[in-house]
Amino acid sequence: MTYIDPHIHMVSRTTDDYQRMALAGCVAITEPAFWAGFDRSSPQGFHDYFRQLTEYEPNRAAQYGIKHFSWICINPKEAEDPGFAREVMKLIPEFLDKPNVLGIGEIGLNKNSKNELAIFEEHVALAAELDQLILIHTPHLEDKLKGTKLIMDAIASNPKIDPGRVLIDHVEEHTVEQVLDRGFWAGMTLYPDSKCTPQRATDIIECYGNERIWINSAGDWGHSDPLAVPKTRMEMARRGHTPQMIAKISFDNPHTFLSQSAKFKLDG
Numbered sequence: 447m448t449y450i451d452p453h454i455h456m457v458s459r460t461t462d463d464y465q466r467m468a469l470a471g472c473v474a475i476t477e478p479a480f481w482a483g484f485d486r487s488s489p490q491g492f493h494d495y496f497r498q499l500t501e502y503e504p505n506r507a508a509q510y511g512i513k514h515f516s517w518i519c520i521n522p523k524e525a526e527d528p529g530f531a532r533e534v535m536k537l538i539p540e541f542l543d544k545p546n547v548l549g550i551g552e553i554g555l556n557k558n559s560k561n562e563l564a565i566f567e568e569h570v571a572l573a574a575e576l577d578q579l580i581l582i583h584t585p586h587l588e589d590k591l592k593g594t595k596l597i598m599d600a601i602a603s604n605p606k607i608d609p610g611r612v613l614i615d616h617v618e619e620h621t622v623e624q625v626l627d628r629g630f631w632a633g634m635t636l637y638p639d640s641k642c643t644p645q646r647a648t649d650i651i652e653c654y655g656n657e658r659i660w661i662n663s664a665g666d667w668g669h670s671d672p673l674a675v676p677k678t679r680m681e682m683a684r685r686g687h688t689p690q691m692i693a694k695i696s697f698d699n700p701h702t703f704l705s706q707s708a709k710f711k712l713d714g
């Protein structure tokens with residue numbers, strides 16, 4: 447069975463990871479722009495990173511038969527200086543024209559600060575103006591519930607945004623229900639020691655259903671597991687979920703959301 451990992455930071459992973467993912471059935475990934483583990487010192491640093499995402503990483507993935515797509519933005523962690531953030535944002539339209547870029551992401555909040563929220567709202571306005579899909583990062587731990595509400599309210603205040611074209615990622619037990627109730631898509635991030643484990647993600651599917659929800663590994667430069675999606679498929683199978691149900695969560699749902707961009711094509 448094939449799967450899609452719709453949120454993973456492959457610039458931080460090795461070619462061995464690509465090979466293991468391909469062997470486990472991965473056929474496509476999408477890679478949001480995010481913090482690289484260090485703050486970049488200039489907008490030019492982001493320009494280089496966006497070129498890496500849009501020009502080099504798709505070729506690396508192709509060696510293993512995996513389609514690579516990406517999302518462009520300045521992440522909330524580096525958006526605390528609005529002047530700097532706006533310089534980076536000027537680069538976004540050029541990269542949205544690239545053939546493998548699906549939209550704006552992963553935007554959102556990190557510490558729920560006023561500056562982060564202002565830059566978040568400007569990204570949302572840009573997505574509305576350019577009719578782009580949006581991928582959203584929600585804060586960690588104690589900031590998550592408050593940050594998720596702030597994010598949903600900010601989006602709701604922009605009448606041009608259809609929540610069905612917005613994926614809110616890193617949902618957990620205390621945020622998933624309201625994200626789905628308000629018409630957004632929800633992403634569960636599978637981490638070895640924070641966010642969701644394969645077991646918790648399967649519990650959430652059993653409690654809240656399988657509509658408008660996906661799973662991803664968000665594998666990056668820190669402690670993370672690029673095989674977290676196939677491991678969750680194994681957990682679901684162990685509990686007796688049908689192959690159709692497992693395919694819906696790990697292939698059909700991401701395929702449906704991402705296909706709202708005409709650029710998301712798995713063949714050819």
Ligand SMILES: [Zn+2]
Pocket residue numbers: 453455478480552664
């Ligand atoms: Zn991420």
